[in-house]
Amino acid sequence: NWRSRIVFLLKTNSSKPMLHLIGNRPSADAVNQWAESLDKLLNGTTVFSIFLKSEFCKENIEFWTACEDFKMLTSRKARASKASNIYEEFIKSEAPQEINLDLHIRNDIIENLQEPATTSFLAAQVKIYSLMENNSYPRFIHSNLYKKLCAAARQEVKYNKS
Template sequence: ICCFYRSPAAGAMAWSENMDTLLANQAGLDAFRTFLKSEFSEENVEFWLACEDFKKTESREKITSKAKMIYSEFIVADAPKEINIDFSTRDLISKNIAEPTLKCFDEAQKLVYSLMAKDSFPRFLKSEVYRKLVNSQQVGNHKRWLPFL
């Protein structure tokens, strides 16, 4: 049986499989952020990451303070990194921010994830940033056939 050997450097190719693979990899996340910055839309991934961090918060005081920080940075109208979400989602968060729960940003996070997956992620895979990463890894990754695997 003959099998293809993949070096660990083949990571960039794997990112194209789905956005979760990309976001779970620090190098992939860094490359995606660089791309989003070039498109002036890095607030989406920054909001998504802030929500992921927020969901791990354990103390009541930190839940309240982190929720207010996320709200003022991404949700409130004219926020410094305002995300593009519909009025009803924004309104629901505004009503719940006084007594936030770990789920208070879930709907907005799903919307932003969906927007990135349908719009930014496919453009990233066609971008120069991504192409250069894949090409640099392919040059350094001599493909070998290992008949003993």
């Protein structure tokens, strides 16, 4: 499947891209747009998530995604349940996927858990987005994985023009 093939690529040192083995790979346009901004990369791709897993910081993208899902909830009951899950998974001390937040942001989240609003995790989400944008994203853009995806995109464009 797509995910296992990307993981395989992360481990491959071959100079010849093996991306032709991947079904449903991203289009050449999508791969090229990823270099424009983190927002373009976050827009529906699992490649960055897989990269973050290889960098041992997958919790950042998973938290960010959970917050995006949380903001879409309209039911107070659903929002309270999801807020509790996000807190247990990412915020509380020693959480399974604890993210790096300062005490002020963490305390604000705890105060809002009883009656969470769609903006309850906004400060934390902005902080994690900033960490990804300033640290993980540049490493991804300079990674062998992204270089291989770009090379495959160039080959695809070249092949399609022939």
